Amino acid sequence: MSLQVCVMTPERIFWNGQSDEIILPTNTGEMGVLKNHAPIITGLDVxxxxxRTDKGWTSVAIMGGFGIVGQNRVILLVNEAESAETINADQAEEDFTNAKEKLEQAQSTKQRVEANTQFKRAKARYQVVKNLAKAS
Structure with missing residues (x-):
């Protein structure tokens, strides 16, 4: 293992451990972090x-925040985090479908912004349970 990774929410330390690699959803796209990554502070998207650890890949839904990378440490301060084991797969799929429909039907700017936020959250949760199903 080469990276010390800590994922913190306002309520608790969600995940703290060693990792070989992480892939983050940033405000400008996905960002991979390996050992000896250049120091950076980045905004995290939903x-x-x-x-990636020696046990394989773990997928986590994060709901925005900030990431700090430097000296083989990654500190993520996120609004919320959920692991696949705590997400009901059927509910996640239903929420994703409903959020997608709401986004397509949104008329006003306010409705589109709210629907887009709901869609991104539902999509993140759905991706995490789909990743778990693929790994099984």
Whole structure:
């Protein structure tokens, strides 16, 4: 293992451990982090984060925040985080479908912004449970 990764929410330390690689959903797209990555502070988008350890890949839904990378440490301060094991797969799929429909039907700017936020959250949760199903 080469990276020390800590994922913190306002309520608790969600995940803290060693990792070989992580992939983060940033505001400008996905960003991979390996050992000796250049120091950076980045905004995190709502999406699925991937953590690779010696046990394989773990997928986590994060709901935005900030990431700090430097000296083989990654500190993620996120609004919320959920692992696949705590997400009901059927509910996640239903929420994703409903959020997609709401986004397509949104008329006003306010409706589109709210629907887009719901869609991104539902999509992140759905991606995480789909990643778990693929890994099984």
């Amino acid at each position: 999406g699925a984060m991937l953590i």
